[in-house]
Amino acid sequence: MSFEGTHYSPRVTGSFAVAKTKKKEPLREVVRDALVHYFDQLDGTQPNDLHQLVMQQVEQPLFETVMEYTGGNQSKAATLLGISRSTLRKKLAQYEIE
Structure with a gap:
């Protein structure tokens, strides 16, 4: 990419x-x-905890950008990300993304 x-x-x-x-x-x-x-x-x-730091720094903007790109459509976002909607919802809650 x-x-x-x-x-x-x-x-x-x-x-x-x-x-x-x-x-x-x-x-x-x-x-x-x-x-x-x-x-x-x-x-x-x-x-310390470099892997966790990097994952958080990458995941949050990833989920924010995908949600914006899909107009907030969780089904489309989950499909685009290749994850289940329940996993998407957990990540959105984790990063406090609406």
């Missing part, structure tokens, strides 16, 4: 919005870059 085309998205840094151009990049590379940045920010501190 890769992001198609170039997109403009404002990024807020401090009190200033900065224009950021996104290039085509496979999702796995975006994740890898984010993890490298995360480790750089640790400044030698050992992370």
